[in-house]
Amino acid sequence: xxxxxxxxxxxxxxxxxxxxxxxxxxxxxxxxxxxxxxxxxxxxxxxxxxxxxxxxxxxxxxxxxxxxxxxxxxxxxxxxxxxxxxxxxxxxxxxxxxxxxxxxxxxxxxxxxxxxxxxxxxxxxxxxxxxxxxxxxxxxxxxxxxxxxxxxxxxxxxxxxxxxxxxxxxxxxxxxxxxxxxxxxxxxxxxxxxxxxxxxxxxxxxxxxxxxxxxxxxxxxxxxxxxx
Numbered sequence: 073x074x075x076x077x078x079x080x081x082x083x084x085x086x087x088x089x090x091x092x093x094x095x096x097x098x099x100x101x102x103x104x105x106x107x108x109x110x111x112x113x114x115x116x117x118x119x120x121x122x123x124x125x126x127x128x129x130x131x132x133x134x135x136x137x138x139x140x141x142x143x144x145x146x147x148x149x150x151x152x153x154x155x156x157x158x159x160x161x162x163x164x165x166x167x168x169x170x171x172x173x174x175x176x177x178x179x180x181x182x183x184x185x186x187x188x189x190x191x192x193x194x195x196x197x198x199x200x201x202x203x204x205x206x207x208x209x210x211x212x213x214x215x216x217x218x219x220x221x222x223x224x225x226x227x228x229x230x231x232x233x234x235x236x237x238x239x240x241x242x243x244x245x246x247x248x249x250x251x252x253x254x255x256x257x258x259x260x261x262x263x264x265x266x267x268x269x270x271x272x273x274x275x276x277x278x279x280x281x282x283x284x285x286x287x288x289x290x291x292x293x294x295x296x297x298x299x300x
Contacts, residue, residue, distance in 0.1 A: 079158045080136040081111040084123050085144035090288045096295035097144055103299060104148040107155055110136070113144070120186065121205035121212045128201075132193050138162065141204075141213070143187035145279040145291055147298060149267070153275040157190045160228055166191045166220045167228040169268035169276055172255045173211040180256040183210065183217035184229055187278045188268075191216065199223060231255075233274060236265030240284050265290060 081101065085094060094113055101111050112131075116123040124141055131139055138161050140154070148154060160167045168184025184190075186204065196202070199219040206212055220227050238251035252261035264287075269275040279291050 075137075077138070077158075077162065078136050079109050079138035079140070079161075080131055080134075081105075081109055081140045081142050081154070082127055082131065083111070083113045083142045083144045083146075084116055084120055084127070085113065086116060088283060089144055093144060093282070093288060093291055096292060096299075097147065100147045100295050100298050101142070104151045105154055106151040107158075109154055109158070111142075119205065121203065124186070124204035124213065128193065128196060137194065138190070138192045140188060140190040141186055143278065145282040145287075146187040147277045147294065149269070149274045149277055149298070152273065156273070156275065157188070161190050161192050161195070164195070165226045165228050166195070166216060167230075168213075168217075169230045169266075169278065170232060170255055170259070170262070171211075171214075172253070173214060174254055176210065178209050180254075181210065181214070181218075182229060182256050182259065183214045184227055185278075186211075186213035188276050189213050189216065195220075195225065199225070230268040230270060230275060232260045232262040233267045233269050235261070235263035235267070236290070237263060239263045240281050265294070 098113060138158055140157060157167050166184050168189035170182050171185035172182050202215040202219045204213045207215060210218060217227050239253055241249050252263045264280050267274050267277050281287060
């Protein structure tokens with residue numbers, strides 16, 4: 073008899089996130105979660121990578137065998153997105169949307185982003201329990217992609233389809249920084265409110281930079297659109 077699968081979704085947030093965002097994400101996930109995958113929303117005061125490390129152990133103890141880390145400001149766009157992601161990881165992959173750490177010199181490495189990176193616990197253990205903390209060669213969650221690639225484990229990365237607004241640039245960034253974030257050469261650009269998917273299906277939307285003023289309103293509007 074096949075083992076019963078027990079995946080879960082975990083959304084981490086800090087106390088600077090507006091409660092309305094937490095509640096609306098919960099509603100959108102519930103609407104598009106046709107397989108009723110358990111969704112945890114976890115308040116933390118620790119760095120995201122540290123919390124993700126701890127959650128893998130905690131969620132495994134609760135009997136979950138696959139995990140999607142879904143940022144509190146990330147949303148599914150249809151009822152097939154979650155099932156598609158978990159089907160891929162149960163087939164032996166790591167999957168997530170595209171991201172690049174432009175502030176790190178690592179040969180334009182594109183990785184499965186922490187806002188929806190998904191994997192089985194079995195594979196995570198096989199790869200040596202890579203920490204989700206940033207390190208010398210990558211940002212939050214990037215080490216998982218590195219370890220998978222080095223072990224010839226397939227990593228499926230969804231590309232940006234479009235984005236709603238340019239990123240808000242920090243004071244330390246060049247004044248002439250472009251109105252988008254780069255992936256590797258010849259890959260699409262991304263920014264605030266990026267839609268990710270395949271040629272067949274738009275799957276996830278990620279706001280990014282939710283800590284900036286005015287972004288809560290953007291997130292609320294997107295949730296209301298999806299819940300209508």
